[in-house]
Every structure is written in structure tokens, then in C-alpha cells.
Amino acid sequence: MNSRFPERVAILAPGLLGGSLLRALRERCGGIHLRVWARREEAAEQVRKSGIADLATSDLHEAVSGADFIVLCMPVEHMAAIAKQLVQAPVSPGCVVTDVGSVKTSVVFALEQIFAGSQLHFLGSHPMAGSEKAGFEVSRADLFEGASCLLTPTLLTDASALQVTRAVWVKVGCRLREMSPEDHDRIVARVSHLPHLAAAAVTLAALHDHQDAAGCIGNGFRDTTRVAAGDADLWRGIVLENRTEVLAALTDARDRFNELLAMLEKMDEKALRHFLHEAQLLRQGVPASS
Numbered sequence: 001m002n003s004r005f006p007e008r009v010a011i012l013a014p015g016l017l018g019g020s021l022l023r024a025l026r027e028r029c030g031g032i033h034l035r036v037w038a039r040r041e042e043a044a045e046q047v048r049k050s051g052i053a054d055l056a057t058s059d060l061h062e063a064v065s066g067a068d069f070i071v072l073c074m075p076v077e078h079m080a081a082i083a084k085q086l087v088q089a090p091v092s093p094g095c096v097v098t099d100v101g102s103v104k105t106s107v108v109f110a111l112e113q114i115f116a117g118s119q120l121h122f123l124g125s126h127p128m129a130g131s132e133k134a135g136f137e138v139s140r141a142d143l144f145e146g147a148s149c150l151l152t153p154t155l156l157t158d159a160s161a162l163q164v165t166r167a168v169w170v171k172v173g174c175r176l177r178e179m180s181p182e183d184h185d186r187i188v189a190r191v192s193h194l195p196h197l198a199a200a201a202v203t204l205a206a207l208h209d210h211q212d213a214a215g216c217i218g219n220g221f222r223d224t225t226r227v228a229a230g231d232a233d234l235w236r237g238i239v240l241e242n243r244t245e246v247l248a249a250l251t252d253a254r255d256r257f258n259e260l261l262a263m264l265e266k267m268d269e270k271a272l273r274h275f276l277h278e279a280q281l282l283r284q285g286v287p288a289s290s
Contacts (some may be wrong), residue, residue, distance in 0.1 A: 005071035005167050008092065010035040010061070012082060014047050016131060017100045018073030019139025024172035026052050027141045037063035039074075045135070046136055061089050068092040069164065070101035077237045080110045096161040098125040098168075103241040104152045104181035111182075112156050118204060121161035124152035124181060125173055126188070130143055132229040145173035152181040189245035190258050194253060197246070199228035 005233045009025060011018045014036050038044040047056035054250050057063050064070055064086060072079050081098060086097065097120050102105050129147035130136065149169040154164050166176055179187070201205055203225045207214055238246040239246050263272045 004162060004164075005029070005171070006032070006096070008035070008067045009069045009071070009168075010037065010064045010067040011053075011071050011073060012037045012063065013072070013074035014038055014056075014139070016074060016127070016134050016139050016143070017127065019044060019047075019136040020141065020143035021061055021069060021071060021100075021172060022047070022130075022140055023141035024144055025168075028171055035063045035067065042204060043136065046057065046208065047200070050136075060085055064095075065090045066092055068095050069168065070095060070097045070120075072097065072101070075234055075237045076103045076107055076241050079107055080114060083111045083114045083122075087114060091120065093119050093158075095120050096158075096164050097122045098165050100125060100127055102126060102238045103190060103224075104150075104184040104188075106241055107156060108152055109182040112150045112154065116156075118177065121158040123165045124163050124184075125159050125165060125169065126150040126184065127169065128173075128192070132227050134231045134234070142173070144169070145273040149172050149174035149176055150184050151178045152184050153178060154181065174211045185242050185245045186248075189242055189249045190252075193239060193242060193246050193248040196227050197250065198253065199225045200277070203228045 009032060011022050011034070014022060018036070022034055022036060034053045036044065036047045037060050038047065038056065038058055041058045042057045044056045047133045048052050055063065060082070067093075070086065070091070072082060074082065076099075079101065083097070097111070099107060099111075101124070104124045104126065108122070111122045111124075120168075127144055127147055127149040128253075131143075149167065151162070151169075153225050170177060193259060206221065208224075210253070260272075260275060262268075263275065
């Protein structure tokens with residue numbers, strides 16, 4: 001395929017990320033033809049009523065007919081099943097398929113195998129944008145502005161597909177980084193999946209047996225635990241898909257908590273100050289979001 005900007009884009013599953021991508025492309029790309037597929041007819045009707053898409057349907061083949069760029073926005077555990085249907089769909093020759101999933105190794109391996117020998121080219125993407133809220137109704141056009149988007153090309157990646165996918169994410173405001181699927185899963189397990197599980201654990205430790213404490217919380221608790229309010233089924237799938245790397249990250253976190261417990265048991269003020277100071281310096285080095 002050539003590397004010009006896509007003309008017919010199909011977004012599959014219009015939740016927070018899919019809906020926000022739809023809005024961003026509509027706002028920034030004049031003349032682009034935008035199609036949406038939703039598993040439930042009610043969700044397709046919601047998109048139709050918004051007037052943002054040129055077509056919104058619960059018929060997958062209708063949604064991708066003639067598409068030259070497709071974005072998979074459903075939970076990662078469902079992507080392979082949808083990919084198998086796309087192989088038989090009436091897409092444009094050389095159509096590029098990407099995704100927004102939070103896990104890459106299993107997804108990239110599966111979809112590259114499914115699309116092998118077909119007219120579809122797959123490249124894994126992961127825009128590091130989102131919210132604890134979910135659904136098309138909370139989507140917004142500026143969600144990706146200034147966000148990192150992690151691309152995971154492999155030796156099988158088509159060069160033109162990489163160029164097109166880069167162009168799409170840059171158009172909606174992302175800053176790009178490229179890495180292997182394996183490096184992606186290792187890093188994201190630590191900067192996304194571990195924080196979510198930590199927020200869940202802190203919430204349970206603080207409130208499960210002390211629900212009266214909920215009326216006493218301040219912004220520190222809110223900031224630390226905000227992501228724990230995210231969709232439980234979505235995060236169950238993410239954590240299980242990236243189980244090996246999440247286990248490694250949790251093991252490291254457990255070791256840090258054990259260090260902290262030992263410091264407090266021994267009343268080791270010097271070690272405690274070093275522990276907190278090191279964390280302070282590392283956190284201060286995190287780039288501010290734009």
C-alpha cells in the first residue's frame with residue numbers, strides 16, 4: 001500500500017478510546033470518511049445520534065467495507081476473534097489494522113499470524129490515554145493531545161503501514177515511541193498495570209473494613225486511588241493477558257513493601273528517610289503531562 005493518510009477509517013468498538021479517536025479525527029481531518037462498528041445496536045444508535053460518524057452499525061462487514069485503516073478498540077481478549085472476521089471482510093487492498101490495547105505481545109503475535117497472507121497489515125499501538133470512566137458518552141476529542149502512543153513494530157511490519165499509523169496518531173496529538181511488543185509489556189506492567197493493582201489494594205486496605213473512613217479522605221487518597229474506579233472486567237482481561245510481566249512487577253512491589261515493613265519494625269529512621277527521598281527524586285523526574 002502507499003503511505004498517504006487514510007481516507008476511510010473504521011473504528012471498532014466506540015467506548016472511551018474509540019469514541020475519542022472518532023471525535024479527534026472528525027475535528028482534525030476534513031473530508032475523511034469515518035465508520036464505526038459496535039457490538040450492540042444500542043451503542044451504534046448512540047453514535048448515530050451524535051452525528052459524528054458517517055456510518056455507525058452493528059454489522060462488522062458493513063462497517064469495514066472499503067476501509068483503508070481499521071482501529072480495534074475492544075478489550076484485548078476479543079481482538080483475535082474480530083481479526084479472524086476481518087480476513088473475510090471487504091476491506092480496501094493493503095488495509096492497515098492497528099489497536100489501542102494495553103497488552104501487546106499476545107495481541108501482536110496472534111494478529112500477525114491471523115493476517116499472514118491476507119491483504120491486511122497489522123501494527124500494534126497503545127495510546128497512553130484514558131480515564132477511570134468508560135463509554136462513548138465520556139469520550140472527548142482532546143483525549144490524545146500530548147499523550148504518548150507506543151508503537152510495537154516487528155520484523156513482519158509493513159513499512160508503509162508503520163508510516164500511516166504514525167501519521168494517524170500524530171494527527172490526533174500523540175507523541176510517538178517505538179519498542180518491541182515484549183518491551184512494551186514489561187514497561188507498561190510497571191507504569192500502568194501495577195499502579196492500577198496498587199490503587200485497588202490501597203482502596204481495599206483503607207476502606208474494606210473501615211468504611212467510615214470514606215468520609216475523612218483528602219486529595220492524597222483520591223489521587224492515589226483514582227484508577228481503582230476503572231472497569232473491573234476490562235482490567236481483569238488486561239492483567240491476565242500480561243500475567244507474566246504483571247507478576248514480576250508485583251513481586252518487586254512486594255519486596256519494596258517488605259523493606260518498608262522492616263524499617264518500621266526496626267524504627268530505622270535513616271533507612272525510611274532514604275526510601276522516601278529516593279521515591280521523591282524518581283517521581284520528580286517524571287515528565288509532566290502536556
